[in-house]
Amino acid sequence: MQNFNHLVSIKDIDKEMIESILKRAKEIENNPKEFAHRMDGKILSTIFFEPSTRTRLSFESAMLRLGGKVLGFSDPKTSSVKKGESIADTIRMAHSYSDVIVMRHYLEGSGRVASEYSKVPVISGGTGIQEHPTQALLDLYTMKKEFGDLNGLTIGLLGDLRYGRTIPSLLYAFAKYENIKVYLYSPDQLRARMTVLSDIEGKLDYSVEEDLQQTIGELDVLYVTRVQKERFPDLSTYERVKGSFIITPDTLSDVKEKMIVMHPLPRVGEISYEVDEMSQARYFEQARNGVWTRMAILDLILEEN
Amino acid sequence: MTDKKMLVSKIDNGTVIDKIGAGMSLTILRVLNIREDYSDTVAVAIMVSSESMGKKDIVKLTHRDLSEDELKAIWLIAPDAVVSVIDNYKVSEKFKIAGKITSNQFSGVLKCENPSCATNFNEPVKPRYTLMRRDPMLVRCLYCDRVMLEENIKEQL
Numbered sequence: 001m002q003n004f005n006h007l008v009s010i011k012d013i014d015k016e017m018i019e020s021i022l023k024r025a026k027e028i029e030n031n032p033k034e035f036a037h038r039m040d041g042k043i044l045s046t047i048f049f050e051p052s053t054r055t056r057l058s059f060e061s062a063m064l065r066l067g068g069k070v071l072g073f074s075d076p077k078t079s080s081v082k083k084g085e086s087i088a089d090t091i092r093m094a095h096s097y098s099d100v101i102v103m104r105h106y107l108e109g110s111g112r113v114a115s116e117y118s119k120v121p122v123i124s125g126g127t128g129i130q131e132h133p134t135q136a137l138l139d140l141y142t143m144k145k146e147f148g149d150l151n152g153l154t155i156g157l158l159g160d161l162r163y164g165r166t167i168p169s170l171l172y173a174f175a176k177y178e179n180i181k182v183y184l185y186s187p188d189q190l191r192a193r194m195t196v197l198s199d200i201e202g203k204l205d206y207s208v209e210e211d212l213q214q215t216i217g218e219l220d221v222l223y224v225t226r227v228q229k230e231r232f233p234d235l236s237t238y239e240r241v242k243g244s245f246i247i248t249p250d251t252l253s254d255v256k257e258k259m260i261v262m263h264p265l266p267r268v269g270e271i272s273y274e275v276d277e278m279s280q281a282r283y284f285e286q287a288r289n290g291v292w293t294r295m296a297i298l299d300l301i302l303e304e305n
Numbered sequence: 306m307t308d309k310k311m312l313v314s315k316i317d318n319g320t321v322i323d324k325i326g327a328g329m330s331l332t333i334l335r336v337l338n339i340r341e342d343y344s345d346t347v348a349v350a351i352m353v354s355s356e357s358m359g360k361k362d363i364v365k366l367t368h369r370d371l372s373e374d375e376l377k378a379i380w381l382i383a384p385d386a387v388v389s390v391i392d393n394y395k396v397s398e399k400f401k402i403a404g405k406i407t408s409n410q411f412s413g414v415l416k417c418e419n420p421s422c423a424t425n426f427n428e429p430v431k432p433r434y435t436l437m438r439r440d441p442m443l444v445r446c447l448y449c450d451r452v453m454l455e456e457n458i459k460e461q462l
Contacts, residue, residue: 084427086426086427086428086429087423087426087428088428088429088430105423106421107421107422107423107426107449108419108421108422108423108448108449108450108451109417109419109422109423109424109446109448109449109450110423112423112447112448113423113424113428113430113448116430128421128449130449130450194452195445195450195451195452198452
């Protein structure tokens with residue numbers, strides 16, 4: 001197994017490590033009390049250069065549930081970052097104050113910079129449009145809980161596959177498994193980036209699809225992401241395509257019995273509220289799984305360091 | 306080339322970079338950080354006739370050895386370049402840069418073209434890249450994963 005010094009990209013860890021994280025998450029979920037003092041005396045810094053609700057709160061909850069303490073900032077306007085302090089300097093400050101750092105930053109490459117300057121493990125809470133590795137891991141955990149095994153699954157990724165930072169992390173993770181099949185559904189403007197697709201070429205069975213309805217019957221998982229208005233050059237293009245990327249009970253009329261719908265949240269209309277009551281809806285449970293998965297990541301990364 | 310034909314005299318110690326594509330020597334000086342205030346003697350010959358290349362450039366650097374990173378940077382600009390290490394007026398080592406390149410990672414030379422790459426901000430890091438393909442050139446930023454195409458790389462050189 002590789003060293004687990006930092007987690008800034010899914011490419012930093014191998015399949016064995018992914019499986020260890022998922023296994024530990026399950027152990028923690030089954031018996032949280034057993035892990036309630038694992039982080040006694042340890043401090044987590046949460047450094048968020050960009051707003052976040054779920055990622056930051058679930059990491060803080062994870063650390064508190066492990067018996068540790070948290071400090072940090074979630075609004076760069078109130079920190080010296082506003083004065084132009086670099087990532088490197090902010091990290092050198094944070095590693096003096098804590099045992100592990102979770103950082104979200106709007107710049108790509110920021111996670112790599114942080115990991116190079118930190119003496120303690122750095123976990124990415126999202127870096128620009130590049131990656132969001134812990135979201136991908138909690139997504140995998142949700143799928144594994146549901147189906148027992150990730151191998152053999154057919155997964156549809158829908159929405160903004162170009163700027164959604166979890167998409168590359170998910171694809172890199174899927175590519176580590178033997179036979180996951182992926183369908184990619186998005187407006188033309190929001191197709192997965194060529195760099196990401198070339199990374200998984202030959203390693204993952206994927207295809208770019210035009211119409212969700214043609215293949216939805218094959219899916220075990222439909223993973224929905226938000227299509228944002230501001231990503232389109234003009235409003236009329238957005239208005240034209242947005243309907244194809246909204247999930248309603250009708251969309252799900254002809255799906256596999258055990259198929260599930262996931263979404264990293266927050267959703268803004270791309271899954272109608274009626275779907276919440278359907279047996280396929282798994283996005284709120286997915287969010288809950290974030291805490292178990294992040295507890296596992298913290299536990300394993302501090303075990304190694 | 307005989308002494309009679311030489312534009313610039315031999316150097317006692319240092320490095321000669323030969324077979325640089327015509328007109329690329331100034332880019333190499335820039336990459337090697339050789340500017341107006343450089344303290345050692347540097348000779349640059351531009352558009353020299355060459356049997357194999359038609360025209361070529363040559364750079365002679367006195368009292369300067371090249372690091373691996375510098376060799377890689379030169380190789381990106383001048384893939385056919387040949388380096389001679391001069392020691393007491395004699396060639397102590399002569400090699401094609403291409404033959405010396407063992408890793409496909411390099412730093413310096415280029416600026417990442419992704420405007421939201423952390424290396425383009427006030428960070429104490431030197432951009433690093435993986436050379437994915439030599440011809441046509443394709444490089445990838447090791448920080449932000451942006452892939453840069455030859456036409457865009459050439460604009461920077």
